[in-house]
Amino acid sequence: MGVIVKKVELSWLDRSYVWPIAQGMLITFRHFLKQIATPTSKRFTIQYPDMKKTLPAGYRGLHELKRFEDGAIKCVACFMCQEACPARCISIEAEEFSELNFTQGFEEKRPAAFKIDMLRCIYCGMCEEACPKDAIWLRNEYELAAYDRVSMNFGKWDLINTYAEADGKARLTQGQESPATPSRPASGQSGQPSDPA
Amino acid sequence: MESVAHLTGLSAVTIWTLLKVLIVFSAVMGIGSLWTWVERRGSAMLQDRIGPNRALLFGRWQLLGLPQLVADGIKFFFKEDQVPPHVTKSLFWLAPVLAFVPALIGFAIIPFGRSFTYQGMPYHLSVLEPGNGMGMLFPLAIGAVAVYGILVAAWSSNNKWAILGGMRASAQMVSYEIALGLAVLAIFMRVGGYDPSEIIKDQMAGGWYFWRQPLGFLVFFTCMFAESNRLPFDFAEGEAEIVGFHNEYGSMKFALIALSEYAHMISASGLITTLYLGGWSVPFMPEAPVLLTILSFLVKLLFLLWVFVWVRWTLPRFRYDQLMFLGWKVLLPLSMVNLIWNAWWMTRGGI
Numbered sequence: 001m002g003v004i005v006k007k008v009e010l011s012w013l014d015r016s017y018v019w020p021i022a023q024g025m026l027i028t029f030r031h032f033l034k035q036i037a038t039p040t041s042k043r044f045t046i047q048y049p050d051m052k053k054t055l056p057a058g059y060r061g062l063h064e065l066k067r068f069e070d071g072a073i074k075c076v077a078c079f080m081c082q083e084a085c086p087a088r089c090i091s092i093e094a095e096e097f098s099e100l101n102f103t104q105g106f107e108e109k110r111p112a113a114f115k116i117d118m119l120r121c122i123y124c125g126m127c128e129e130a131c132p133k134d135a136i137w138l139r140n141e142y143e144l145a146a147y148d149r150v151s152m153n154f155g156k157w158d159l160i161n162t163y164a165e166a167d168g169k170a171r172l173t174q175g176q177e178s179p180a181t182p183s184r185p186a187s188g189q190s191g192q193p194s195d196p197a
Numbered sequence: 198m199e200s201v202a203h204l205t206g207l208s209a210v211t212i213w214t215l216l217k218v219l220i221v222f223s224a225v226m227g228i229g230s231l232w233t234w235v236e237r238r239g240s241a242m243l244q245d246r247i248g249p250n251r252a253l254l255f256g257r258w259q260l261l262g263l264p265q266l267v268a269d270g271i272k273f274f275f276k277e278d279q280v281p282p283h284v285t286k287s288l289f290w291l292a293p294v295l296a297f298v299p300a301l302i303g304f305a306i307i308p309f310g311r312s313f314t315y316q317g318m319p320y321h322l323s324v325l326e327p328g329n330g331m332g333m334l335f336p337l338a339i340g341a342v343a344v345y346g347i348l349v350a351a352w353s354s355n356n357k358w359a360i361l362g363g364m365r366a367s368a369q370m371v372s373y374e375i376a377l378g379l380a381v382l383a384i385f386m387r388v389g390g391y392d393p394s395e396i397i398k399d400q401m402a403g404g405w406y407f408w409r410q411p412l413g414f415l416v417f418f419t420c421m422f423a424e425s426n427r428l429p430f431d432f433a434e435g436e437a438e439i440v441g442f443h444n445e446y447g448s449m450k451f452a453l454i455a456l457s458e459y460a461h462m463i464s465a466s467g468l469i470t471t472l473y474l475g476g477w478s479v480p481f482m483p484e485a486p487v488l489l490t491i492l493s494f495l496v497k498l499l500f501l502l503w504v505f506v507w508v509r510w511t512l513p514r515f516r517y518d519q520l521m522f523l524g525w526k527v528l529l530p531l532s533m534v535n536l537i538w539n540a541w542w543m544t545r546g547g548i
Contacts, residue, residue: 018415021512028243028511035242045247 055140060123062141063116065159066134073160074135077111081127081136089120090127114156118144209318217324225304229459232502234266239503240510269452276448281354284445288353293446293453296346300457303339303464306331308393310477310491322477322491323393332391336468337378340424343461344370347426347433350454351442358440365517366426366433366442372524373423373430379532380417383410383539384472397476401483407473410539414473416532421469423524425461428509430520434458438514466501470494474501 013019035043046053055061066074077094095112127136141162146152202209234249238261241248249262258264280289310322321327325335344367351363384406385391388399400406407414423430434441443454470476474497477490485493515523 021508025507025511028507031245032239032242035245040247040250043247044245047247047250 055142057140059140059142060125060128060138062118062139062144062162063121063127063154063159064137064139064162065114065156066137067160073110073156074133075111075114075131076133076135077109077114078132080130080132084126084130086124086126087120087122089117091115091117111156114159116154116159118152118154119149213320214324217322221304221309221324222301225301225460225463226456228463228499228502229456230266230270232459232462232506233269233455234263235503236506236509237265238262239506243507243510273449273452278448278450281445283355285353285355288349289445290450292346292350292353293450293457294346295349296343297453297457297460299339299343299346300460300464303336303343303461304467306333306335306393307464307467307471308397308476309467309494311485311487312394313487321394322487327392327394333381333385333393333396333468333472334391336464337374337381340377341371341374343424346454346457347442350446354442354445356445359442359444362433362435362440362444363442369423369430369432369520369524370426372521373420373528376416376524376528376532377420377424379529379536380413380420381472383413383532383536386536386539386543393471393476396472397478400475401478405473405475407475410473410535412531412535412538416528416535417473418469419523419528421465422505422508423520425465425505426458427462427505429512429515431514432517432520435514462502462505463498466498466505469501470497 068074077092079092079094082088082090082092091113092111092115093113094109096108097110123138125138128138136159139162144152202212205212238248240246249265250259252262252264252268253259254264254267280286305324308321308323308327312319312321312327314320325331347366347370348363351359351366354360384396387406387409388396390396403409422428426433432439432441434443443451446454477494479485479489479493482489
């Protein structure tokens with residue numbers, strides 16, 4: 001279906017260039033005068049390192065791998081996000097674990113490695129959509145830069161820890177064994193991480 | 198002056214000429230580099246932005262972004278001077294000079310103040326003294342020479358996009374030259390001579406040519422934008438959008454080419470001031486003091502330079518065919534109409 005664009009007949013004054021140019025220059029000059037009166041902090045420009053933009057709730061930035069209250073990863077290594085990813089930047093290695101637990105239900109798989117190549121990722125949010133467990137979220141962290149390609153390869157620990165502190169949960173560091181099979185918390189205690197690192 | 202002449206063993210005329218060359222050279226360079234700042238700051242103001250403010254003097258004073266000039270200078274000096282392996286070396290090194298020198302010496306003819314007599318010796322405030330026989334033909338010729346710098350830079354880069362950029366620029370400059378010449382011719386005809394001082398005296402007597410030949414002014418003004426490769430006619434470079442003739446240049450050589458654009462702008466503004474805005478003459482003051490005439494010239498020059506910046510950040514770039522259409526089918530006939538109308542008016546005895 002075509003859209004009918006109405007052609008505007010320009011008057012001879014408009015076609016002469018001179019008058020429209022004068023009008024345009026008047027407009028920019030008015031902006032100039034307005035800028036003189038405006039203090040720097042009140043202008044439209046967001047001075048990036050000093051001022052940061054508050055992003056909308058639906059912004060898709062850096063990924064986060066969600067954890068349960070006790071720190072165990074929500075991901076069950078079902079490969080859905082890897083399959084859904086159009087940029088093919090996610091690679092998962094699954095591992096088995098057989099001990100059942102209560103917080104996670106009766107899962108038997110978890111990711112041994114969960115890698116996202118941030119240089120390939122197009123932040124489309126398809127992994128979010130595909131995940132049956134709501135384990136992967138795209139959050140509003142956008143300052144993703146590094147000096148080499150290797151450090152743009154985010155692993156499981158990077159993604160788990162993305163928003164750890166903002167969430168009020170303790171950071172987990174690599175080398176420490178995560179409570180992969182968390183025991184049931186002792187009676188009377190809520191699901192706090194057993195050993196915040 | 199006489200005592201200095203005695204000490205150095207040079208004639209007073211030589212010393213005065215050297216002094217004028219020094220003044221004009223440093224003024225053009227100074228205003229040119231200052232205008233890189235005005236350009237950025239002014240563009241920011243015109244477009245509701247903030248402009249340069251990260252460079253701080255001694256890490257403390259922002260000074261409206263002026264330290265950016267110093268930072269630029271330091272950057273250009275210490276940047277790696279990369280010469281690509283495929284260029285024609287000799288011409289590649291020569292081209293920035295070829296671009297810069299005509300831009301700079303275009304200003305030589307323009308009088309920037311009233312001539313005065315001191316202790317029996319006449320002093321003229323322009324590098325080339327009046328009555329030298331070249332007059333306003335000099336800047337027009339130099340304007341044509343300026344094409345060489347661009348073309349040599351484009352060709353010696355040995356890069357097809359640079360050559361295309363150079364071809365665009367040279368075709369544009371050459372085609373606007375004709376309309377420009379015809380517009381100026383109408384003034385020469387009215388004045389009866391082409392010496393800048395005669396033109397200024399004529400304007401002091403009969404009013405600025407800005408009022409007397411508005412059509413000619415419009416044509417000349419537009420052609421000057423094309424001549425100095427400024428927006429909306431900057432097909433030569435086009436910093437971010439189109440590949441231009443100085444694609445292969447970096448560091449100080451690029452700075453020289455960029456500065457030559459500003460020198461061109463200053464020469465163009467000087468020409469417009471002299472031809473259409475009464476040069477150094479002060480309105481309603483036929484016998485103004487010398488300093489006031491210099492001030493008057495500077496005010497007009499700086500205002501026109503500001504208009505160059507103002508237009509650049511208001512208008513979008515023309516398409517190339519639009520540029521050629523405007524040059525050949527609009528400005529050339531208009532300047533002819535202007536010339537013929539003036540000639541007819543003169544035959545009727547009008548002034």
